[in-house]
Amino acid sequence: MSFSERLKADFSTMTLVLIPVAIAINIVIGQIVSLLKLPVYLDSIGTVLVGVLAGPWAGALTGVLSNTIWGLTIDPNALPWFPVALFIGLVAGLCANAGLFKTWWKVVISGLLIAIVAAIVSSFINVALYGGITASGSSFLTAYLMASGRGVIESVLATSFIFEPIDKVATALLAWFIIKGLSKRYVSRFPRAENA
Amino acid sequence: MPDNLSLYIERDSPLQRLNPLTKLAISFSLILIGFLGPGYWLATLLFICVLVPLSIWGKIGPEFLQRTVRLILPLALFLFVMQSLFYPGGRTVLWRFWIFSVKLEGVQFAYLTATRLMNMVGAFLLLLLSTHPSTLMTDLTRRGVSPSLTYILVSTLQIIPQMRNKANTIIDAQRSRGLETQGSVRARIGALLPLVGPLVFGSLVDVEERAIALEARAFKAKRVKTSLIHVPDSVRQRQVRIGLVVLTLVMIGIRLWPL
Amino acid sequence: MAIIAIQNLTYHYPQTTQPALQDLSFQVEEGEFVAVIGANGAGKSTLCYALTGFAPHFFRGEMSGQVLVAGLDTRHTPLEELMLVAGLVFQNPGNQISGAKFTVYEEIAFGLENLGVPPAEMRPRIDRIMALTGITDFANRSPYALSGGQQQRVALASILVMEPKLLVLDEPTSQLDPIGSREVFETIRAMSKQGMTVIMAEHKLEWVATFADRVIALANGEIILNGPPAEVLTSPLLIEHHIGQTRYTTVAKQAQAEQLWPPERALPVVIDEAEAGFRAYKK
Ligand SMILES: Nc1ncnc2c1ncn2[C@@H]1O[C@H](COP(=O)(O)OP(=O)(O)OP(=O)(O)O)[C@@H](O)[C@H]1O
Numbered sequence: 001m002s003f004s005e006r007l008k009a010d011f012s013t014m015t016l017v018l019i020p021v022a023i024a025i026n027i028v029i030g031q032i033v034s035l036l037k038l039p040v041y042l043d044s045i046g047t048v049l050v051g052v053l054a055g056p057w058a059g060a061l062t063g064v065l066s067n068t069i070w071g072l073t074i075d076p077n078a079l080p081w082f083p084v085a086l087f088i089g090l091v092a093g094l095c096a097n098a099g100l101f102k103t104w105w106k107v108v109i110s111g112l113l114i115a116i117v118a119a120i121v122s123s124f125i126n127v128a129l130y131g132g133i134t135a136s137g138s139s140f141l142t143a144y145l146m147a148s149g150r151g152v153i154e155s156v157l158a159t160s161f162i163f164e165p166i167d168k169v170a171t172a173l174l175a176w177f178i179i180k181g182l183s184k185r186y187v188s189r190f191p192r193a194e195n196a
Numbered sequence: 197m198p199d200n201l202s203l204y205i206e207r208d209s210p211l212q213r214l215n216p217l218t219k220l221a222i223s224f225s226l227i228l229i230g231f232l233g234p235g236y237w238l239a240t241l242l243f244i245c246v247l248v249p250l251s252i253w254g255k256i257g258p259e260f261l262q263r264t265v266r267l268i269l270p271l272a273l274f275l276f277v278m279q280s281l282f283y284p285g286g287r288t289v290l291w292r293f294w295i296f297s298v299k300l301e302g303v304q305f306a307y308l309t310a311t312r313l314m315n316m317v318g319a320f321l322l323l324l325l326s327t328h329p330s331t332l333m334t335d336l337t338r339r340g341v342s343p344s345l346t347y348i349l350v351s352t353l354q355i356i357p358q359m360r361n362k363a364n365t366i367i368d369a370q371r372s373r374g375l376e377t378q379g380s381v382r383a384r385i386g387a388l389l390p391l392v393g394p395l396v397f398g399s400l401v402d403v404e405e406r407a408i409a410l411e412a413r414a415f416k417a418k419r420v421k422t423s424l425i426h427v428p429d430s431v432r433q434r435q436v437r438i439g440l441v442v443l444t445l446v447m448i449g450i451r452l453w454p455l
Numbered sequence: 456m457a458i459i460a461i462q463n464l465t466y467h468y469p470q471t472t473q474p475a476l477q478d479l480s481f482q483v484e485e486g487e488f489v490a491v492i493g494a495n496g497a498g499k500s501t502l503c504y505a506l507t508g509f510a511p512h513f514f515r516g517e518m519s520g521q522v523l524v525a526g527l528d529t530r531h532t533p534l535e536e537l538m539l540v541a542g543l544v545f546q547n548p549g550n551q552i553s554g555a556k557f558t559v560y561e562e563i564a565f566g567l568e569n570l571g572v573p574p575a576e577m578r579p580r581i582d583r584i585m586a587l588t589g590i591t592d593f594a595n596r597s598p599y600a601l602s603g604g605q606q607q608r609v610a611l612a613s614i615l616v617m618e619p620k621l622l623v624l625d626e627p628t629s630q631l632d633p634i635g636s637r638e639v640f641e642t643i644r645a646m647s648k649q650g651m652t653v654i655m656a657e658h659k660l661e662w663v664a665t666f667a668d669r670v671i672a673l674a675n676g677e678i679i680l681n682g683p684p685a686e687v688l689t690s691p692l693l694i695e696h697h698i699g700q701t702r703y704t705t706v707a708k709q710a711q712a713e714q715l716w717p718p719e720r721a722l723p724v725v726i727d728e729a730e731a732g733f734r735a736y737k738k
């Protein structure tokens with residue numbers, strides 16, 4: 001199947017209707033989680049879900065749109081981070097293509113892979129745009145690391161690698177549980193049903 | 197709760213009547229110039245000398261300022277605190293207390309970051325407050341943006357408030373059943389699952405029927421789509437857009453290769 | 456000429472062994488109002504999907520036999536072309552709002568835009584359909600801000616404006632309150648009176664009895680009865696297959712058992728017949 005045919009198949013009517021729901025899931029769960037003051041974000045469950053069911057490109061689009069809408073309506077600080085969201089969807093889709101969304105321990109690996117990529121991309125944005133200190137709580141740790149003599153990039157990466165894995169593994173597992181909870185016949189309507 | 201997430205304010209003004217692509221070009225060139233253009237005060241200048249007058253021209257001045265401030269203020273305060281204390285390049289100590297010291301470089305950098313973000317938020321808000329999403333999408337579709345993409349965007353704007361309404365209903369229901377949204381982390385996670393489960397599964401299950409409904413409206417018909425709304429454009433606006441692209445490139449160029 | 460001609464239609468959903476529809480054959484003439492009744496899981500919805508091409512195009516699965524709708528063989532005609540001849544309205548009103556539009560007026564225009572109808576032609580068509588379905592007052596409201604019954608009429612209008620030759624309705628009132636149901640039924644009846652062919656899956660048998668020209672009863676994916684309402688709705692097979700009967704039939708049957716109903720008289724399915732029967736007995 002050529003790339004454009006693959007894209008066309010991925011963006012089926014089911015996918016078009018799923019993406020807005022997935023974005024809403026991201027935003028509503030993300031808001032509830034922050035309301036409950038839990039130590040994670042869990043604001044990309046929908047993105048991972050689309051990555052698995054409709055492929056990396058649909059996942060990437062979900063991430064970008066989710067981030068943009070969150071940024072424009074809730075917290076503008078989210079806007080510059082859209083590449084992170086893009087990569088979360090993309091990597092989730094690629095992991096699913098590689099069969100890493102089939103059993104729970106493979107899902108944990110997917111979560112870790114997503115976390116690594118997310119950490120690298122977000123560190124890059126962090127350093128380029130904020131010089132290492134952003135407007136989020138985890139920056140206290142970065143600041144501490146820098147104060148203890150480590151370089152900016154090192155400190156930022158270290159911080160990301162501490163905070164990302166918990167969140168992303170939890171996200172991947174939750175997305176997987178949701179897919180498991182859906183009926184087989186429903187999941188089979190999606191273009192990448194065989195990845196689930 | 198509004199029916200959709202649109203920020204559009206209906207006013208009869210020349211800004212409102214501009215073609216959406218022109219406004220999109222204004223917004224994006226302002227954002228790019230703000231981040232990538234030359235000069236410490238550039239973002240501040242853009243906001244005060246371009247965005248604010250444009251918003252007044254669009255008769256949305258007060259709403260524009262109020263929304264921008266409300267979105268940017270908490271973020272800016274946090275940035276100032278964090279960066280003035282911890283900015284890595286900080287040497288010039290302004291004052292110190294306990295183990296902390298506020299450094300000039302940090303304050304300066306925080307100001308730069310905050311104004312750039314304010315410029316970005318303002319540019320987006322100007323577009324969204326003065327443009328109905330349906331006009332924007334119609335125009336983009338006519339210009340060749342995929343109808344699938346515009347469908348996703350518009351549909352998202354409408355679904356989020358639906359989901360929020362449902363989430364609120366569920367939260368209330370859980371509360372009345374005695375499941376608290378306060379308490380220990382364990383308890384809160386315990387409260388989270390029964391709260392979110394039905395919401396997520398319910399909305400996902402609806403996807404199948406909604407896809408059928410979309411097909412039933414010939415969304416996938418292989419025909420050239422038409423549009424109920426006519427979105428006016430002009431040669432003059434086209435020239436302005438080209439001018440904006442050139443200006444953006446020049447400003448970035450000046451930053452990259454200063455004279 | 457028959458607008459629907461079904462021959463030996465058997466349909467399996469993917470990965471199922473039991474067919475959802477089994478060896479169906481029937482025809483529907485232009486302008487007819489046909490009701491499809493059956494217990495839960497009898498195959499009513501599946502038949503609606505088969506008539507509009509969603510089975511097999513959307514659901515995939517295996518289909519044998521032939522479904523001709525306005526001369527088009529559903530299996531070999533793409534879904535988007537079938538949508539021009541057969542419109543589908545189903546149960547859940549909220550799920551039929553496209554989400555692509557912000558107002559009711561634009562929502563109804565959505566199908567026409569997709570069909571490439573010139574804008575000048577759209578407005579008169581939309582205005583006419585809105586008047587017909589009684590939603591003119593909501594034109595500028597958000598479709599999400601309406602009641603279930605109003606939403607269902609918007610869904611109906613959105614399909615009707617595309618001017619299909621055939622209207623397929625899958626229990627269009629099952630999720631509505633009595634007032635909403637009545638409004639939707641009246642709208643459907645008005646369409647039928649104007650000559651539209653209507654196929655409606657429905658479990659409210661009292662409505663079926665008043666509306667339908669013909670009733671098809673399904674059980675386990677097979678047609679068990681196909682005939683005029685008075686005949687099908689009084690058949691003992693309905694009870695046997697858990698479809699039920701109209702309350703007038705129930706009352707008259709009970710009366711019959713207690714010798715309170717004229718012995719030679721047919722059982723009633725609408726209130727007027729019931730009344731006439733009891734009056735006749737009194738004489
Ligand atoms: N997508 C599907 N995949 C597999 N089997 C299905 C699917 N949809 C329905 N079925 C099965 O096909 C049979 C017919 O279902 P259908 O929905 O057509 O019945 P119905 O008469 O509409 O019932 P109801 O009154 O509950 O709406 C049932 O046994 C059902 O379980």
Ligand SMILES: [Mg+2]
Nearest residue numbers: 499500501625
């Ligand atoms: Mg059904």
